[in-house]
Every structure is written in structure tokens, then in C-alpha cells.
Amino acid sequence: MTDTLLAVEDLYKAFGALKATDHVSLDVRAGETHAIIGPNGAGKTTLISQLSGTLRPDSGRIRFGGEDVTHLTAAARSHKGLARSFQITSIYRDFSALDNVALAVQAHAGHSFRFWRDARRDPGLRDPARAILDEVGLGARADVLAANLAHGEQRQLEVAMVLATKPRLMLLDEPVAGMGAEESQRMVEFLARFKGKQTIILVEHDMDAVFSLADRISVLVYGRVIATGTPAEIRANPDVRSAYLGEGGQ
Amino acid sequence: MPNRGRLVTIVVLLAALAAVPPLAAVFGQPFYLDLFRRIMIFAIAALSLNLILGYGGMVSFGHAAYLGIGAYAVGILAHHGVHDGFLQFGLAIAASAGIALVIGAISIRTSGVYFIMITLAFTQMLFYLGISLEEYGGDDGMRLAGRTQFAGLLDLRDPLPFYYFVLAILVAFLYLVHRLVNSRFGMVLRAAKSNEGRTRAIGVSPYPYRLVAFVIAGAMCGVAGALFVNQTAYLTPTFMSWTRSGEIMFMVILGGMSTLIGPVLGAIGLLLLEDVLQGWTQHWQIILGPILVLVVLFAKRGLAGLLPGSGRDD
Numbered sequence: 001m002t003d004t005l006l007a008v009e010d011l012y013k014a015f016g017a018l019k020a021t022d023h024v025s026l027d028v029r030a031g032e033t034h035a036i037i038g039p040n041g042a043g044k045t046t047l048i049s050q051l052s053g054t055l056r057p058d059s060g061r062i063r064f065g066g067e068d069v070t071h072l073t074a075a076a077r078s079h080k081g082l083a084r085s086f087q088i089t090s091i092y093r094d095f096s097a098l099d100n101v102a103l104a105v106q107a108h109a110g111h112s113f114r115f116w117r118d119a120r121r122d123p124g125l126r127d128p129a130r131a132i133l134d135e136v137g138l139g140a141r142a143d144v145l146a147a148n149l150a151h152g153e154q155r156q157l158e159v160a161m162v163l164a165t166k167p168r169l170m171l172l173d174e175p176v177a178g179m180g181a182e183e184s185q186r187m188v189e190f191l192a193r194f195k196g197k198q199t200i201i202l203v204e205h206d207m208d209a210v211f212s213l214a215d216r217i218s219v220l221v222y223g224r225v226i227a228t229g230t231p232a233e234i235r236a237n238p239d240v241r242s243a244y245l246g247e248g249g250q
Numbered sequence: 251m252p253n254r255g256r257l258v259t260i261v262v263l264l265a266a267l268a269a270v271p272p273l274a275a276v277f278g279q280p281f282y283l284d285l286f287r288r289i290m291i292f293a294i295a296a297l298s299l300n301l302i303l304g305y306g307g308m309v310s311f312g313h314a315a316y317l318g319i320g321a322y323a324v325g326i327l328a329h330h331g332v333h334d335g336f337l338q339f340g341l342a343i344a345a346s347a348g349i350a351l352v353i354g355a356i357s358i359r360t361s362g363v364y365f366i367m368i369t370l371a372f373t374q375m376l377f378y379l380g381i382s383l384e385e386y387g388g389d390d391g392m393r394l395a396g397r398t399q400f401a402g403l404l405d406l407r408d409p410l411p412f413y414y415f416v417l418a419i420l421v422a423f424l425y426l427v428h429r430l431v432n433s434r435f436g437m438v439l440r441a442a443k444s445n446e447g448r449t450r451a452i453g454v455s456p457y458p459y460r461l462v463a464f465v466i467a468g469a470m471c472g473v474a475g476a477l478f479v480n481q482t483a484y485l486t487p488t489f490m491s492w493t494r495s496g497e498i499m500f501m502v503i504l505g506g507m508s509t510l511i512g513p514v515l516g517a518i519g520l521l522l523l524e525d526v527l528q529g530w531t532q533h534w535q536i537i538l539g540p541i542l543v544l545v546v547l548f549a550k551r552g553l554a555g556l557l558p559g560s561g562r563d564d
Contacts (some may be wrong), residue, residue: 040446052451053450054450054451060383075450075453075454078452078453079453083451084451086447086448086451090445090447090451091445091448092441092445093444093445095409095440095441099437103437103438103441103449104435105453106434106438107438107449107452108452108453111437112356112434112435112437112454112458112459113462114433114434115429115430115433115436116429116433117433117434118429118433119433119434119436120433122434125434161448161452165452167454231391
């Protein structure tokens with residue numbers, strides 16, 4: 001499987017004088033886990049935001065599944081199969097875990113101009129949501145208010161919501177951020193189960209996670225991609241070593 | 251359905267409202283019939299505001315507009331000799347929904363303070379439009395030419411049937427809001443309030459859902475306006491004054507936002523308090539103000555939060 005699912009072509013985005021995305025081109029192949037790494041301020045989240053549609057690039061193109069999605073809204077891209085998790089956990093804190101996932105299921109089950117039936121008693125939403133919670137290991141926590149879940153559980157819940165939209169490409173922005181060693185190990189094992197089955201773009205600071213999950217890695221420094229390659233190639237790349245891996249001993 | 255405790259609270263409250271007319275008759279105090287009918291009309295207005303404010307997160311500071319539109323629809327038709335309730339209420343609903351559609355379509359593109367200011371501005375426009383309508387009383391307002399009649403069914407000139415008509419509408423709207431906020435539509439509306447970015451990310455653009463909620467709320471408040479002009483038997487632009495919008499909003503906050511029964515409790519609480527304090531002193535607002543501040547500070551979930559079986563949601 002070497003078909004290109006996502007092609008980023010000469011993407012450019014500046015905030016004033018700061019070139020956050022400086023003519024980035026990038027291919028993501030169907031089925032691969034493609035990690036994007038880089039020091040703080042390299043523009044990783046800015047890039048993800050342009051891919052998911054929350055930020056508009058100044059120029060360049062984003063093609064997804066052969067289709068130009070550069071000008072689609074975030075909501076429209078979700079329906080094309082692009083799903084995103086956020087660096088800062090983004091869930092519905094005042095809803096139960098099950099409600100959270102059921103909402104994501106509902107968002108992809110036709111329009112929501114249905115005014116009368118109780119959505120919380122709709123097996124068409126609740127059953128798939130429950131199955132996904134079981135899959136991510138939150139089955140026993142289904143009725144807990146999302147705000148009351150542990151931090152790691154909230155991250156898992158967000159991934160569950162991403163899965164509920166049946167994405168063709170998952171954009172995961174630092175899924176193990178703020179997790180303890182054990183939690184983060186569990187998340188890495190969980191994400192490893194998708195290897196080869198699901199296309200993933202993974203932005204991550206945790207190098208253990210990156211090197212154990214990624215099929216390919218792109219290194220972003222000051223808004224530019226300075227290298228793309230397999231984990232072994234990236235480790236051996238002298239530019240990367242000087243620009244990033246050597247720096248601060250991360 | 252609401253949980254058992256909440257359901258019991260709602261049933262007791264509605265039963266108490268239903269018992270007001272016989273009790274008022276027994277004690278020879280027909281004034282209370284009038285007072286509680288007024289309270290229920292405001293409860294309907296507050297209930298409609300709660301749909302967009304409490305559940306939708308849209309801080310509309312111009313909800314009195316729809317009260318005014320409903321009132322003017324009835325008043326203008328009556329002025330021209332049309333007293334038929336189906337026509338009057340039909341026009342009240344259609345006009346308030348239509349104007350809510352226009353105001354909402356523009357306002358909902360903004361958020362935060364801008365949304366508050368733009369909804370206020372639209373309502374001020376309608377307020378001054380009311381003042382400029384010399385034919386319909388202008389600044390001074392005009393007497394309602396005659397109360398609404400539903401031919402052969404109901405005549406709002408009779409205080410008692412009028413009272414139970416208002417109660418029936420309140421009950422119907424409570425049930426309507428309960429169904430709405432728990433439906434798929436309501437879940438999206440509440441989700442967009444809870445976390446707009448997440449809602450877009452899962453593939454839902456909140457705008458059309460918010461707009462539909464805004465129109466439904468406007469139409470419901472239009473009904474309250476049609477009832478209100480029958481209550482006062484007098485039509486004036488002050489129905490749409492910005493202080494009126496504030497009053498309705500306060501009922502929602504006092505009673506408990508995003509609770510079903512909160513707006514009803516808020517309307518009862520605020521208007522009863524007003525009534526009692528007015529009996530004591532003409533400077534009653536000096537006492538009312540601090541009481542409201544204390545409630546907001548110390549009962550964060552409003553009066554509904556103090557009741558047994560309280561909780562947000564449905």
C-alpha cells in the first residue's frame with residue numbers, strides 16, 4: 001500500500017513576520033503512521049490545524065484522497081474522513097463519556113434536525129458508541145462525566161471520538177502529552193494496534209512513542225520540513241541531529 | 251425523562267399553579283389570579299430564552315423583541331377588528347419566527363459580547379419602530395381593542411379560562427423544550443455550547459442548529475407576547491424595552507440556566523419578590539438588587555439547584 005492518501009503541496013502560512021508553515025510539502029501514504037516531530041515552536045500544531053481545517057493556509061494546496069480540500073471547513077473535512085485530536089484535550093466536559101462518543105457517532109449519522117426522539121435512548125447512536133468505548137478500554141467508565149475522568153482517560157476518550165467518525169486519516173496532536181509513564185505506555189500500545197490498518201499523522205514530543213509507532217517521520221524546524229524518512233534514516237540524518245535530536249538531548 | 255425527584259418537583263409546582271384560582275376564590279383575593287397569570291406568561295418567555303441561552307449558550311440580550319412582536323400582532327389585528335385567536339396567535343407566531351430568523355441569521359455569525367450587543371441593537375430598533383407607529387398609539391401605546399377570542403372554544407375576556415389557557419401553554423412548552431433538548435437536535439445545540447471547536451472537528455457546523463433554536467425560541471416568546479397583551483389589555487412599546495429583556499434574562503439566571511424548570515422558578519421568584527417588596531416600600535428596587543446579587547453569588551445553579559432531585563440537563 002503505497003497510495004498517497006494526503007498530499008500537502010507547498011503549504012505556506014505566516015503570522016505577521018513569523019513563517020509558521022514555510023512552503024511545506026509532504027506525502028502521507030495510505031496505511032502508514034507518519035510522525036511529525038520538531039522542537040517547540042516549529043509549527044507542528046499550525047500544520048495540523050491547516051490539515052484539519054481550523055486554520056486557512058495563505059497559499060499552497062492540500063489534497064486528500066485525490067481531492068482538493070484546501071478550502072473546505074473543518075466540519076466538511078470531517079465528513080471526508082479527516083479526524084483530529086487536539087494537543088489540549090478537547091472533549092465535552094459536562095457530558096458523560098458515552099455521550100461524548102455518541103455525539104461523534106451522531107455527527108456522522110446524517111443531519112441532526114431530529115427534534116423529538118430521545119437521543120440518549122437511540123440504540124443507533126448508543127450501541128456503536130459503547131463498542132468504541134470498550135475498544136479504547138473505557139467501557140466501564142461510560143457513565144462518568146467526562147470532566148471527572150483522569151487525564152489519561154480523557155485523552156483516550158478523545159481518541160474514541162476520533163474513531164467514532166470512522167476516519168480515513170487520524171490527526172493526533174500529542175496524544176500522550178501530560179501522561180504518566182504507565183498511561184503513555186498504554187496509549188502507545190493502543191495506537192500500535194492501528195498500524196497498517198489506519199492512516200495516522202502523529203505529532204508527538206515523546207521520542208519513545210514516535211520511534212516505536214512511526215513508519216516514517218518528517219522533521220519540522222522553523223516551519224520547514226528538513227527531512228522525511230524511516231525512523232532509522234532520521235536517526236542517522238546529520239541535519240536532524242544538529243538541528244533537533246542533539247539539541248537539548250531530547 | 252427527568253429523574254424522579256425532578257419530575258415530582260415539576261408536577262408539584264404545576265399542581266400548585268393549577269390550584270391558584272380556586273384558592274384565590276376561597277380567600278376572596280382575585281388579585282392573585284392576575285398575578286400568577288402574569289407570572290406564568292413571563293415563565294413562558296423565560297423558558298423560550300433558556301432554550302437558546304441555557305442550552306444553546308447564546309446570550310440574547312434582546313428577547314423582549316419577540317414579546318413585543320407577539321403583542322403587536324394581537325394588538326394591531328384587534329385594532330382592525332380581528333379578534334379571532336387563531337389568526338392573532340398565528341400571526342404572532344409567524345411574525346416573531348420570521349423576525350427571529352432575520353435577527354438570528356445575522357447575529358449568530360458573531361459571538362460573545364458582539365452577539366449580546368447586536369441582539370440588543372435589533373431590539374432597540376424594534377422598540378423605536380413601536381414608538382413611531384402613531385396609528386397604533388406610538389409612544390403612549392393604546393388600549394387593546396378587545397381580548398382574543400377562540401370562536402366557540404375560549405374567550406380570554408373570562409379571567410378563569412384565560413388563566414388555565416396560559417397554564418396549558420406553559421405545560422405544553424415545558425414538554426416541548428424537554429423533548430427538544432434531549433433530541434439529536436438538542437444534543438448538537440448543547441454540544442456546540444459545551445465545546446464549539448470539538449463540535450466542528452467531529453463534523454458539525456453549529457450555525458444552522460443555533461439558528462433553528464433561535465427561531466423556535468422567538469416563536470415561543472411571540473406566544474408569550476400575545477398572551478401578555480391580553481393580560482395588560484394595553485399595548486405599548488415598553489414591552490420591548492431593554493430593561494424587559496434584562497428582566498427575562500434575570501429570571502433564567504435566577505431560576506437556573508439549562509434546567510427545564512429553572513425559568514419557571516425564576517419567573518415566580520422574581521415577580522413574587524417584586525410584588526412583596528412593592529407592598530413594603532416604593533424604593534423596593536434597593537432591596538431587590540442586593541437579594542439578586544446574593545442569589546447569583548451563592549446559588550450558582552439558581553433556585554432549581556436548591557430543589558430536591560435537582561440537576562442540569564433535561
